[in-house]
Amino acid sequence: MLSGWNIPSVTIEDHPRFGWRGLMLDVSRHFFTVAQVKDYIDQMVKYKFNLLHLGLTNDQGWRIQIKSLPKLTEVGAWRVERTGTFGNLSKPQPGEPATYGGFYTHEDIKELVKYAADRFVNILPEIDVPGHSLAAIASYPELSCTPGEYYVSPGDRFMVWPGGGQHFYGLLDNTICPANEKAYEFLDKVFTEVAQLFPFGYIHMGGDETARNFWEKSEQIKALMKKENLKDLDEVQSYFVKRVEKIINSKGKKMIGWDEILDGGLAPNAAVMSWRGMKGGIEAAKQGHEVVMSPTDFAYIDYMQGDAAIEPPVYSTLRLKKAYQFEPLPEGVDAKLIKGGQANLWTEQVYNTRHMQYMTWPRAFAIAEVLWSSKEKRNWEYFSKRVENHFKRLDMAGVKYAPSIYDPIITATKKDTASVVVKLETEIEGLDIHYSFDNSFPDNFYPVYKEPLTVPRDAATMKLITYRNNEPIGRMMVLTIAELRKRAGIK
Numbered sequence: 001m002l003s004g005w006n007i008p009s010v011t012i013e014d015h016p017r018f019g020w021r022g023l024m025l026d027v028s029r030h031f032f033t034v035a036q037v038k039d040y041i042d043q044m045v046k047y048k049f050n051l052l053h054l055g056l057t058n059d060q061g062w063r064i065q066i067k068s069l070p071k072l073t074e075v076g077a078w079r080v081e082r083t084g085t086f087g088n089l090s091k092p093q094p095g096e097p098a099t100y101g102g103f104y105t106h107e108d109i110k111e112l113v114k115y116a117a118d119r120f121v122n123i124l125p126e127i128d129v130p131g132h133s134l135a136a137i138a139s140y141p142e143l144s145c146t147p148g149e150y151y152v153s154p155g156d157r158f159m160v161w162p163g164g165g166q167h168f169y170g171l172l173d174n175t176i177c178p179a180n181e182k183a184y185e186f187l188d189k190v191f192t193e194v195a196q197l198f199p200f201g202y203i204h205m206g207g208d209e210t211a212r213n214f215w216e217k218s219e220q221i222k223a224l225m226k227k228e229n230l231k232d233l234d235e236v237q238s239y240f241v242k243r244v245e246k247i248i249n250s251k252g253k254k255m256i257g258w259d260e261i262l263d264g265g266l267a268p269n270a271a272v273m274s275w276r277g278m279k280g281g282i283e284a285a286k287q288g289h290e291v292v293m294s295p296t297d298f299a300y301i302d303y304m305q306g307d308a309a310i311e312p313p314v315y316s317t318l319r320l321k322k323a324y325q326f327e328p329l330p331e332g333v334d335a336k337l338i339k340g341g342q343a344n345l346w347t348e349q350v351y352n353t354r355h356m357q358y359m360t361w362p363r364a365f366a367i368a369e370v371l372w373s374s375k376e377k378r379n380w381e382y383f384s385k386r387v388e389n390h391f392k393r394l395d396m397a398g399v400k401y402a403p404s405i406y407d408p409i410i411t412a413t414k415k416d417t418a419s420v421v422v423k424l425e426t427e428i429e430g431l432d433i434h435y436s437f438d439n440s441f442p443d444n445f446y447p448v449y450k451e452p453l454t455v456p457r458d459a460a461t462m463k464l465i466t467y468r469n470n471e472p473i474g475r476m477m478v479l480t481i482a483e484l485r486k487r488a489g490i491k
């Protein structure tokens with residue numbers, strides 16, 4: 001067991017490539033206590049992150065006390081408790097008490113802000129409007145364009161993403177109504193207190209994923225469109241965002257929002273956080289606005305980091321190697337406008353701090369290095385060795401991390417009409433993949449993968465495990481052949 005490290009006497013000359021080096025933590029889908037957030041700050045500062053973006057509101061909970069709007073935390077901070085897969089959870093049952101959740105008082109926020117500042121971390125608060133606002137609407141239903149019964153969602157299916165390029169829609173209206181003057185009075189109160197509590201210069205107003213299907217039907221929205229000469233619902237959202245910007249600016253803060261705030265015309269002083277790829281960020285910079293890059297394809301650390309056969313299920317995957325390829329500064333844009341980047345940890349499927357750690361590390365190592373070091377210094381082989389060294393540190397610190405770099409990357413394709421060919425790769429060098437098709441658990445006495453494998457005719461499972469120097473290092477992976485056939489596109 002290591003008991004310490006020797007530090008040679010050296011002079012270090014170093015500086016960050018970007019000033020905004022962030023991690024985003026969603027404390028709405030699951031609430032994390034002040035002590036737990038402090039612990040996350042302790043972890044992030046070891047890797048020179050200097051910004052913690054707290055997602056304080058969403059459909060699953062409102063997490064910040066607003067003294068002038070007490071129902072936000074009396075009602076909005078609490079939901080019925082559910083455990084399972086987000087989107088498949090059951091709705092509140094009649095009379096079921098909403099006891100799961102929590103919120104930060106003003107004193108809590110002050111304590112967190114000070115704790116972060118003492119460690120050179122700014123906290124960016126996000127109040128996500130007009131979409132993702134069910135917790136606010138459950139507290140104050142008059143904020144909606146659609147009269148109805150509202151509840152803080154436990155992760156039930158009230159939004160639908162049909163796929164195939166079709167727009168998502170809500171089964172329940174989770175939006176604050178842009179045509180309702182009460183919405184702006186409400187937001188003025190919220191942002192007054194938020195601006196007083198957080199010294200950071202920016203406030204995030206969300207703006208993402210606003211379902212429009214209820215707006216399409218709303219007489220109030222139609223009247224607003226006529227009055228303000230708004231030609232479509234993008235312009236309705238833009239009207240709302242511009243009014244929110246005026247409120248935020250009036251509190252002495254700059255506004256930042258997700259890249260949907262470009263739709264229908266960007267508010268004059270807004271900064272953009274680009275998540276649907278880089279293109280929103282590029283467009284915003286071309287229009288002269290500040291940008292923070294956090295594209296899903298490189299920086300979404302709520303995604304699975306390895307094969308779905310072994311990772312807790314999420315709808316997409318981001319491997320460490322891909323995260324390390326994140327390049328926040330696109331060609332042809334004014335570098336001064338790209339303030340930096342961040343990795344985002346949405347917590348729909350993150351129920352506790354152990355899993356929060358698992359999802360963050362090692363991918364946040366990749367994001368930290370991308371944001372700190374010069375582009376020329378980037379070297380995957382060297383980085384991945386350092387990642388492994390830091391696994392030892394995390395082990396000693398009792399911080400969980402994903403060992404997914406040790407598990408194979410599996411590609412199944414169709415051969416002829418009925419057989420499946422499996423190609424296996426690894427993210428890092430020096431691993432031997434042992435496999436079986438006979439249902440038994442492979443070890444290092446089993447065959448080593450050398451070239452694509454044709455699945456034997458009647459096989460039921462494929463089992464895989466990686467070894468390094470005759471020691472097991474990966475996790476036992478079990479895939480049914482039915483699953484592989486599905487992946488290969490065989491009916």
Ligand code: ACM
Pocket residue numbers: 208209258275
């Ligand atoms: C987002 O991921 N909806 C910003």
